[in-house]
Amino acid sequence: MRFECGQCGAALSFEGVRTQTCPYCASPSFVERPASSSRPDPVFTVAFAGDAQWARAHLDRWIGRRMIIADSALKNGSVDELRGIYLPAFLYSAVARTDYTASIGEHYTETETYTKTADDGTKTTETRQVTRTEFRPLAGVHLGYITDVVVSASAGLDHPTFARIEPFELRQLRRHSPALVSGFIQEEFSREADECLRVSRGAAIDEVGEEVRRFMPGDSHADLHWSTKVEWESLDPVLVPVWVFALRYRGDRPPLRVVVNGQTGKIAGKLPLSWWKILLLVLGAAAIVTVIVLLILHLREPPP
């Protein structure tokens, strides 16, 4: 069965899963659509590490740790929808060749003599150690291998949310087979490969900049200029596992959407906060500080 969400635009396919609403945005505007041949097929897949109960346990622990500031109604919230989705992404790898020039600074110490004038006007010659930096020019080529850049190709989950549940352990990639994803919802590749390539290349070049800075020898460096060319680029379509929860906690509020990394259990969600609890915490902390300050003042007072 193939469906497309009229609200977020996610194109989904699934067998043996019953759902009337979009698993990402809960929109009921969900229409059957024909197969499209222009979308890429996944080459690799990261499998789910656990079942729905596993995901629920991670969610409960995540909420439990935040109950001190979260809306109390969450404790009795009910899961409206819980969906395991294989989300489309591109795995980017490349070789980055960076030409750089810089001034490399080496510290050295020198003994310096100086004249000291005492209060009564007598002058003496003294010595002291000073650190100086000598700069020398350096130019070269740095080769870096970029292997772990993953960019979401999902229409249902925006990139910032995706970035918050990263990373995925990519050593556990398996060659994709339909049997691996049966029983789960699969989103098709919704973003163009070209657009994802541009995003990944940008992320990769930023990473190379950091690496080149760390690579610089010497005690310090200045005037670092570099330009990077990426070669041997590859962009593989992969599927990664995510759980999407719709948690209903108050009748008058829309359900809370929580996204869980299906491999590591890392969670992204905007928790409703209880401002009363936060205020009480702040007041409590202020009271403790006040007591400590009063105690210190009291102990400092000289005994009568």
Ligand SMILES: [Zn+2]
């Ligand atoms: Zn949707």
